[in-house]
Amino acid sequence: xxxxxRLQAIVIKELTQLKRDRMTFGMVIMIPLIQLMLFGxxxxxxxxxxxxxxxxxxxxxxxxxxxxxxxxxxxxQFTEHFxxxxxxQAAIARGDVRAxxxxxxxxxxxxxxxxxxxxxxxxxxxxxxxxxxxxxxxxGSDTMVAAAIKGLRAMPLTELLGLPANRITPTxxxxxxxxxxxxxxxxxxxxxxxVILTMTMIxxxxxxxxxxxxxxxxxxxxTTPIRSIELMLGKIIPYMLIGIVQVIIILxxxxxxxxxxxxxxxxxxxxxxLLFIMASLTLGLVISTIAKSQLQSMxxxxxxxxxxxxxxxxxxxxxxxxxxxxxxxxxxxxTHFMRLIRGVVLRDVEIMDMTYDxxxxxxxxxxxxxxxxxxxxxNLG
Amino acid sequence: MSQTILNSNQPVxxxxxxxxxxxSLKAISNLDFEVEKGQIYGFLGPNGCGKTTAIRxxxxxxxxxxxxxxxxxxxxxxxxxxxRLKIGYMTQKFSLYDDLTVKENLTFIAKxxxxxxxxxxxRIQELLNTYGLDQKADQLAGSMSGGQKxxxxxxxxxxxxxxxxxxxxxxxxxxxxxxxxxxxKLFDLCEQGTTILVSTHxxxxxERCHKLAILEAGVKRADGSxxxxxxxxxxxxxxxxxxQLRQLxxxxxxxxxxxxxxxLGSRLRVLVKxxxxxxxxxxxxxxxxxxxxxxxxxxxxxDVFVTCTGKGRQ
Numbered sequence: 001x002x003x004x005x006r007l008q009a010i011v012i013k014e015l016t017q018l019k020r021d022r023m024t025f026g027m028v029i030m031i032p033l034i035q036l037m038l039f040g041x042x043x044x045x046x047x048x049x050x051x052x053x054x055x056x057x058x059x060x061x062x063x064x065x066x067x068x069x070x071x072x073x074x075x076x077q078f079t080e081h082f083x084x085x086x087x088x089q090a091a092i093a094r095g096d097v098r099a100x101x102x103x104x105x106x107x108x109x110x111x112x113x114x115x116x117x118x119x120x121x122x123x124x125x126x127x128x129x130x131x132x133x134x135x136x137x138x139x140g141s142d143t144m145v146a147a148a149i150k151g152l153r154a155m156p157l158t159e160l161l162g163l164p165a166n167r168i169t170p171t172x173x174x175x176x177x178x179x180x181x182x183x184x185x186x187x188x189x190x191x192x193x194x195v196i197l198t199m200t201m202i203x204x205x206x207x208x209x210x211x212x213x214x215x216x217x218x219x220x221x222x223t224t225p226i227r228s229i230e231l232m233l234g235k236i237i238p239y240m241l242i243g244i245v246q247v248i249i250i251l252x253x254x255x256x257x258x259x260x261x262x263x264x265x266x267x268x269x270x271x272x273x274l275l276f277i278m279a280s281l282t283l284g285l286v287i288s289t290i291a292k293s294q295l296q297s298m299x300x301x302x303x304x305x306x307x308x309x310x311x312x313x314x315x316x317x318x319x320x321x322x323x324x325x326x327x328x329x330x331x332x333x334x335t336h337f338m339r340l341i342r343g344v345v346l347r348d349v350e351i352m353d354m355t356y357d358x359x360x361x362x363x364x365x366x367x368x369x370x371x372x373x374x375x376x377x378x379n380l381g
Numbered sequence: 382m383s384q385t386i387l388n389s390n391q392p393v394x395x396x397x398x399x400x401x402x403x404x405s406l407k408a409i410s411n412l413d414f415e416v417e418k419g420q421i422y423g424f425l426g427p428n429g430c431g432k433t434t435a436i437r438x439x440x441x442x443x444x445x446x447x448x449x450x451x452x453x454x455x456x457x458x459x460x461x462x463x464x465r466l467k468i469g470y471m472t473q474k475f476s477l478y479d480d481l482t483v484k485e486n487l488t489f490i491a492k493x494x495x496x497x498x499x500x501x502x503x504r505i506q507e508l509l510n511t512y513g514l515d516q517k518a519d520q521l522a523g524s525m526s527g528g529q530k531x532x533x534x535x536x537x538x539x540x541x542x543x544x545x546x547x548x549x550x551x552x553x554x555x556x557x558x559x560x561x562x563x564x565x566k567l568f569d570l571c572e573q574g575t576t577i578l579v580s581t582h583x584x585x586x587x588e589r590c591h592k593l594a595i596l597e598a599g600v601k602r603a604d605g606s607x608x609x610x611x612x613x614x615x616x617x618x619x620x621x622x623x624x625q626l627r628q629l630x631x632x633x634x635x636x637x638x639x640x641x642x643x644x645l646g647s648r649l650r651v652l653v654k655x656x657x658x659x660x661x662x663x664x665x666x667x668x669x670x671x672x673x674x675x676x677x678x679x680x681x682x683x684d685v686f687v688t689c690t691g692k693g694r695q
Binding site: 217 | 441442462465466468470472474475477478479480485488489490492493494495521537
C-alpha cells in the first residue's frame with residue numbers, strides 16, 4: 001500500500017516536471033511528426049528518374065525511338081548527350097549522371113535479329129545473331145541504382161517496332177500480398193514506429209536517473225524510504241503514456257497521409273507496442289544506472305539507436321544479413337518489434353501467434369527491470 | 382522507537398574507529414565520537430576536511446571502509462533502510478526539485494514518507510507557516526533566494542519529524558541575518574527533542590553548538606563544548622597594541638613558544654603556548670615594548686581552531 005503510494009508520488013512528480021519542460025514536451029510531439037514526414041516521403045526503394053546520359057553512335061530514327069522507349073519506363077531520365085565514351089565516363093566519375101546508354105552504329109541490324117523481336121530466321125542461340133541492342137555503363141557503387149538499371153536488361157522491344165506484344169510466358173507467377181502496389185511507405189511507416197520509439201523512449205529514460213544525480217536530487221532521494229524498484233517503475237510509467245501518444249501520431253498520419261492500412265486489430269497493436277515500449281524503457285533505465293552524466297547517457301543511446309535502425313530490418317531485410325549480424329539484431333528489442341508491428345499492421349496476425357518475439361520482449365523487460373533495480377544502489381559508492 | 386526513548390543514557394550517535402578511504406586518500410581516519418540526545422553537535426573544519434564524507438556515512442549514503450557506526454540503537458550500514466524514517470538529512474547543495482513549486486516539493490516528500498492524505502495537508506501547512514514559506518507556496522523552488530531554498534530544505538528534512546537531523550553546511554549560501562533566523566529554528570527543533578548534527582566552517586555557528594568536533598584532513602583534532610575547548614586549548618591569548626605590527630608579527634612567529642599571530646586592525650593577537658608561564662613578561666622581553674601594550678584576553682573558538690589544526694596545514 002505504502003509502496004503504491006510512493007510509486008504514485010514519483011509518477012506525479014515526473015509528469016509535473018515533464019509538463020514544465022517545454023523542450024522535452026515539444027520533442028514528444030515533434031520527433032514523430034517530423035521524422036514521419038521526412039522518412040515517409042524521402043525513403044523510396046522504387047527508384048525512378050535516375051539521371052543518365054546517352055552516347056548515340058548510330059544517330060538514326062531508330063536510335064531516337066529506342067531512347068524514347070527507355071524514357072517511357074520512367075526508371076531513367078536522359079539528362080545529357082555525349083559524343084564519345086570518354087566524356088560519358090568522365091561525367092559518371094563526376095557524378096553528373098549515374099549511367100550512360102551506349103547505342104552502337106549497327107543498332108538497327110542488332111535489333112532486327114534480336115530474339116524478342118523475332119524477325120530473324122537465324123536461331124537466336126547463335127553468338128553472331130543474338131547480340132544485345134545497346135549497352136549500359138553504370139556507376140555500380142550504389143547497388144540499388146545498379147539493380148534498377150539491371151532491371152532494364154530484359155526490357156521488351158516489341159513496342160519499339162509497333163508490333164503486337166509477343167509476351168514470353170514467365171516461369172513463375174508472382175502474387176504480391178499486403179502491398180500489391182509495392183509502395184515503400186507501407187513497409188517504412190510501421191517500421192518507423194519502432195525507430196522513433198527506440199529513440200525517444202531510450203533517450204528519455206536514459207537521462208532519467210542521471211539527471212537526478214547531476215542535479216543533486218539523488219542524494220536527497222536515497223535518504224528517503226523509497227525503494228529502487230518503485231523509483232524505476234515511477235520513472236517508466238509516464239513515458240509509457242508518451243510512447244502511446246507517439247504511436248497514435250505515427251500510425252494516424254501514416255494512415256491519412258501515406259495511406260498505410262491498419263489491417264490488424266487495435267488491441268493487438270496496443271499489445272505489441274506496449275511490450276516494446278516497456279523493453280525500450282527498461283533498456284534506457286539500465287543505461288541510466290551506468291552513465292555518469294547526461295552526455296554519457298546520450299552517447300549510449302546513440303550506440304543502441306544506430307544498430308536499431310540499420311540491423312533491425314527497418315531499412316534492410318534481416319534475411320540479407322550475415323549470421324553474426326543476425327545474432328546482434330536478435331539482441332535488439334527493435335528487431336522483434338519490427339516483426340510484430342509489421343505483422344499486426346500489414347498482415348493482421350495475432351501477436352500471440354508470434355510467440356518468439358513476444359516472449360523475447362517480455363523477458364527483456366523483466367530482466368532489464370531487475371538489472372536496473374539491482375544496479376541502482378541506494379548509496380553513493 | 383520505544384527502545385531509544387527507554388534508554389536515554391545511550392548516545393544517539395556513536396562511532397568507533399570509523400574510516401573511509403577514496404583510493405589512496407584517507408577522507409576519514411579513526412573517527413570516534415558520541416552525540417547525546419537533544420544536543421546540537423557541530424563538525425567544524427575547513428573545506429575538504431571530511432565533514433561531508435562523515436555525514437554521508439552516518440546517513441547510510443556511503444559505506445565505511447572500516448569501523449562501526451551505531452545510530453538510534455541501529456547498526457549501520459546493515460540497518461540503513463530501517464533508519465530512513467528516523468533521520469532527516471539536509472544536503473549541502475539544494476537537492477529538492479528546482480522545477481517543482483514549494484508545495485509540490487513538500488507534497489512529494491510527504492508522500493515518499495508515507496504521510497496519509499489528511500496528515501499531509503496539515504503537516505505541509507504547519508511547515509509552510511513555521512518556515513515562513515506560506516506566501517511562496519506556489520513559487521518554483523528554483524526561482525527562490527538562497528535563504529528561502531534553505532528554509533524549504535529544512536522543512537522537507539523535518540517533514541516526518543525525525544529524531545535525528547543531519548545538516549551539511551546548511552548556511553553556506555545564506556546571508557548573516559537568515560543564518561541567525563535559521564539557528565533560531567534549529568534551537569526550536571532541539572527543544573522539541575530533536576538531536577541535530579550540523580557541519581560548518583563558520584566559527585560563530587560552531588560556537589552555538591552544545592558540543593563540537595574539530596576536524597582536519599579527516600582526523601578529529603579536538604572535541605567538547607565550546608567552553609571546554611577554549612579552556613583546554615593549551616595556549617594563552619595576548620593582544621598587543623603597537624605600531625609596525627607586520628614586522629612585529631614576523632619576529633614573534635619565529636619564536637618556538639608562539640603558535641601563531643594574527644593582525645586584527647591595530648592589534649596583534651598572539652597565541653602563546655602554556656609552557657610559557659608568564660606570557661606577558663615573556664613577550665615584553667622579546668619585543669622590548671612596555672607591558673602596557675599587552676593584554677591577556679579570553680580565547681575564542683577561532684583560537685582553538687588555529688591551535689589544534691595548524692600542524693597538518695601547508
